[in-house]
Amino acid sequence: MSVFSTGLGAALRHRRLAGILWLSLLASALVTAGPMKALFKVLDEGAFREALVKGWDGWAFVSFVVTQDRGIAIALASVGAALLVFALLTIFLTGGVLRALIGGKPRPVFRLVIAESAGLFKANVWATIRFMIAASFWLGLLVAGPAALLAKFGKDAAPHTFLPELRFWWMVVGGAIVFLNVGLRYDLARVALARGEAVNARGAYRVAKRRLRGSRPSAILLAVVWIAIGLAVQAAFTSWGLRWNPHTNGSTFGLFVFRQFGFFVLAMVRVGFWASLLEWEDRRRPSPSLYGV
Amino acid sequence: MKQLALAAAATLALALPAAALETPRKIVDYDIKVSLDPETKLVEGSETLKWTNPGGGPVGELRFHLYWNAFRNDRSTFFKESGGRLRSDKADTGKGWGYTDVTSMKWDGAELMKGARFESPDDGNPDDRTVLVVPLPRPVAPGETATLAIVWKAKVPKVFARAGYVRDFFFFGQWFPQIGVYEAKGRRRHAEAGWNCHQYHANSEFYADWGDWRVAITLPEKFVVGSAGALVSEKKDGGKKTLTFEQKAVHNFAFTADPRYVVVEDVFDAAKDVPKDELARAAKALGRSEADLLAGFHKVAIRLYRQPEHGAFDRRHIDAQKWALAWTGLWAFPYPYAQISIVATPEDGTGATGMEYETIYTTLSFKWMARWPLNRIHIPEMVTIHEFTHGYWMGLLASNEFEESWMDEGINTFTEFVMVDRKYGAFMTTPRGIGFTDEESNRVSALTQDHDPILANSWKYATEGSYGRNSYPQPGITIQQIRNLLGEEKFWRAFRGYAERWRFDHPTSEDFFDFMRASGNPLVADLIQKTWYGRGWVDFSVFTAETHRDDGFTGFDDAGKPVNFDPDPKKKEKKKDDKEKDDKGTWQSLVTVGRDGDIEMPATVVLTFKDKTTVTRTWDGASDWIKYRVTSSSPLVKAEVDPERRTVLDRNPWNNARYTKKHEGPSAAAKGRTYALHLVEILLSTLWGVL
Numbered sequence: 006m007s008v009f010s011t012g013l014g015a016a017l018r019h020r021r022l023a024g025i026l027w028l029s030l031l032a033s034a035l036v037t038a039g040p041m042k043a044l045f046k047v048l049d050e051g052a053f054r055e056a057l058v059k060g061w062d063g064w065a066f067v068s069f070v071v072t073q074d075r076g077i078a079i080a081l082a083s084v085g086a087a088l089l090v091f092a093l094l095t096i097f098l099t100g101g102v103l104r105a106l107i108g109g110k111p112r113p114v115f116r117l118v119i120a121e122s123a124g125l126f127k128a129n130v131w132a133t134i135r136f137m138i139a140a141s142f143w144l145g146l147l148v149a150g151p152a153a154l155l156a157k158f159g160k161d162a163a164p165h166t167f168l169p170e171l172r173f174w175w176m177v178v179g180g181a182i183v184f185l186n187v188g189l190r191y192d193l194a195r196v197a198l199a200r201g202e203a204v205n206a207r208g209a210y211r212v213a214k215r216r217l218r219g220s221r222p223s224a225i226l227l228a229v230v231w232i233a234i235g236l237a238v239q240a241a242f243t244s245w246g247l248r249w250n251p252h253t254n255g256s257t258f259g260l261f262v263f264r265q266f267g268f269f270v271l272a273m274v275r276v277g278f279w280a281s282l283l284e285w286e287d288r289r290r291p292s293p294s295l296y297g298v
Numbered sequence: 299m300k301q302l303a304l305a306a307a308a309t310l311a312l313a314l315p316a317a318a319l320e321t322p323r324k325i326v327d328y329d330i331k332v333s334l335d336p337e338t339k340l341v342e343g344s345e346t347l348k349w350t351n352p353g354g355g356p357v358g359e360l361r362f363h364l365y366w367n368a369f370r371n372d373r374s375t376f377f378k379e380s381g382g383r384l385r386s387d388k389a390d391t392g393k394g395w396g397y398t399d400v401t402s403m404k405w406d407g408a409e410l411m412k413g414a415r416f417e418s419p420d421d422g423n424p425d426d427r428t429v430l431v432v433p434l435p436r437p438v439a440p441g442e443t444a445t446l447a448i449v450w451k452a453k454v455p456k457v458f459a460r461a462g463y464v465r466d467f468f469f470f471g472q473w474f475p476q477i478g479v480y481e482a483k484g485r486r487r488h489a490e491a492g493w494n495c496h497q498y499h500a501n502s503e504f505y506a507d508w509g510d511w512r513v514a515i516t517l518p519e520k521f522v523v524g525s526a527g528a529l530v531s532e533k534k535d536g537g538k539k540t541l542t543f544e545q546k547a548v549h550n551f552a553f554t555a556d557p558r559y560v561v562v563e564d565v566f567d568a569a570k571d572v573p574k575d576e577l578a579r580a581a582k583a584l585g586r587s588e589a590d591l592l593a594g595f596h597k598v599a600i601r602l603y604r605q606p607e608h609g610a611f612d613r614r615h616i617d618a619q620k621w622a623l624a625w626t627g628l629w630a631f632p633y634p635y636a637q638i639s640i641v642a643t644p645e646d647g648t649g650a651t652g653m654e655y656e657t658i659y660t661t662l663s664f665k666w667m668a669r670w671p672l673n674r675i676h677i678p679e680m681v682t683i684h685e686f687t688h689g690y691w692m693g694l695l696a697s698n699e700f701e702e703s704w705m706d707e708g709i710n711t712f713t714e715f716v717m718v719d720r721k722y723g724a725f726m727t728t729p730r731g732i733g734f735t736d737e738e739s740n741r742v743s744a745l746t747q748d749h750d751p752i753l754a755n756s757w758k759y760a761t762e763g764s765y766g767r768n769s770y771p772q773p774g775i776t777i778q779q780i781r782n783l784l785g786e787e788k789f790w791r792a793f794r795g796y797a798e799r800w801r802f803d804h805p806t807s808e809d810f811f812d813f814m815r816a817s818g819n820p821l822v823a824d825l826i827q828k829t830w831y832g833r834g835w836v837d838f839s840v841f842t843a844e845t846h847r848d849d850g851f852t853g854f855d856d857a858g859k860p861v862n863f864d865p866d867p868k869k870k871e872k873k874k875d876d877k878e879k880d881d882k883g884t885w886q887s888l889v890t891v892g893r894d895g896d897i898e899m900p901a902t903v904v905l906t907f908k909d910k911t912t913v914t915r916t917w918d919g920a921s922d923w924i925k926y927r928v929t930s931s932s933p934l935v936k937a938e939v940d941p942e943r944r945t946v947l948d949r950n951p952w953n954n955a956r957y958t959k960k961h962e963g964p965s966a967a968a969k970g971r972t973y974a975l976h977l978v979e980i981l982l983s984t985l986w987g988v989l
Binding site for chain 2: 026030031033034035037038041042044045046047048049050051052053054055057058060061063064065066067068069071072073080084087088091092095096099133161162163164165188232235239243246247251252253254256257260261264268271275
């Protein structure tokens, strides 16, 4: 069984786990509910109600952005708060999700995830801080630095000639490769914490480094495949959602449910990725010593 | 209809202060020789300028624009006003300075530079060197032509404000010592004759006299040169070449040079390129035959100078150019020149992007905008249309952009959004039709209050933002408001009348207003007064919209008998809400509609009832508010003022409707919240790719 099919199987089997992740997403997004409700109230009171129920109205959009600037600012602040809440929830839940996947029991999981997440939270927060520092360092050293040098050498070059193009693609492709590397080490460190192979972030990063040694391309490929699946799911549901264009309240509710299903599928993709990574990591763990300890 | 057309034509004819010109009054004749060293960015030039005194009296001094001295140092008025920034471009204050130094100016063999001085007529800045005043040994008599031999040196500035260089791309605009405009008495409604020669300001463009140009440009052979005018000769010598261009009947001359240019050529042919539906639309609105409208068209050579990586934009720019030639030819008058040059500037030379000169202009191409879905954003086409059409409102109707910037930018914004929206439908749109029109993007200016009237000297607006607002979108959208007030036929006939009358001349704001006022619509005159000369605004809103059942007479009648109610206090009264649930019977509705702001504007008020019937009222908008009491067989659900959105200056369109409690129907707010929640969830879920 391939690493990928293991992940796919886990995504389908551990639906409750995906449900927990989806709930964390919805709950975080609902932080914006109050400001959004206040912001969009005018849509039912003003001149554009029928036009907006029918579909799109360019002048409604443009004038809304200008005349409702204060409400928009409050709503954007709430989006910032939602991002913070969701980031913390994601860091929190990842440990529990990994423990649940390692345990292999698809149900019951809610209590297990919460309890295990709480136990691993502190170490995971340190791992996240280490990840952010590492990402800044390596992106600066391997991406921004060379890009700055290329910009200096190519300051007199015309746009879209060799040096500017090299710089651009180095920033895009090189940046993605570096980020994936740093991200995978962070992920594997959290796996190490979940497996109990390390008690703190420092130790977990050491374990992750050993796992990645000599196997980076396959790890990156794994991550890229799951990112591609996630993007495809997101694009498909977003496109269908836009096409939906509800004209009745019932249809609006239907759209809400449909899109939540889309986010649930996206949560399944995340579960699948973690399961794949656990399998990939498991295959690279050293065999038990024949001579014992 | 014909009688109406004749009457309108007669009204317009009365408004014409003088006859339209077939060719411009020739005041200047430039014969320029210029050589460029692309390595040092130094320029050496000489020019023979023949200047004819157009005034009724002698002229004892000459005034010249030395525009590139705006980039001489950080003490120039341009630099002080702009802070070294224009639009999104920043000056290179390291090696990017530029200048123009006149080393010699002779008239009849006499050196004039000895007595020359710099003056700053607008702000008195002693460090500004953009206006050179040259006293003459003897006055130039009225009608006399003075022939001046001028020698100058210049350094090309690093481009951030229209003219300059980046790498080996050069754009030469306002680049030679150019004589100011001596305005004769009566010209542009001036009571006295005098020089009109303003300093170069951060928020101003230009004004110059009509004439003929002959320009010989010497530079290394590798350069491709695009220019105003037609190439009349090319000579090569020792790795250099000299290209000579000529252009008659213009008031400025610009050129560009870049070894990377790819030149794409095409020809505008009215027989193929004027859309039939637009021709029919123009013929109907203008009351002219299609043959008459097509009569003045001739073929125009189109040359696109673009960077090698911008090939994907060739058709986009050329199709937009052809559409603009067709549209302006129909609604103003046919383009009179034989050629037009489009310069798509390099992506690192955006300081030169989006600038107009006669028969040559710069437009915009970005490689990333060539691919789906960004190719649905029509910014490159919009810039092409916008900059070309400047050739009418700045070029062929040579308004004074220093003093009345709206006459170029504002009229141009108006014609731009009419053209862009007519051709492309939406300014930018997604595959799902989510987008907005160019007009809507400009109408934003009406939604906010500002500090200035539209009409002001360009350097005297409170802020750069106020200059931008009052030069571009606000006059553009106010002209659209005039169009809505006058109706298509009256407006377009007045508009074309203005264009034809002032072709090859120097119109003022009042010249434009005369044509608009000639319709006799007092609302237009009021609107002009309150927006161009004031900060007028308007906001329609529905204050109240109430509906209740009319149960007939209720209470004690004259005999003291209770009617329609039971006076027994022990009996429970039927709840009003229960009664109102039933929609049958007679309903009384009261609607109050208001108009805030000082601009009077008529509006339609539409009352919609639950049984889908509507009642429409026309309000003249003369009072601050109006009440409507309506009796109907169905409850009122909605009252809306200006449902067709004719009042494009409406400050807040969101308060134009009000619903009663009787309204039932799908919620736009719920729909909006649902999509917003999904958008937030999409944003949040990206964190799953990181954390």
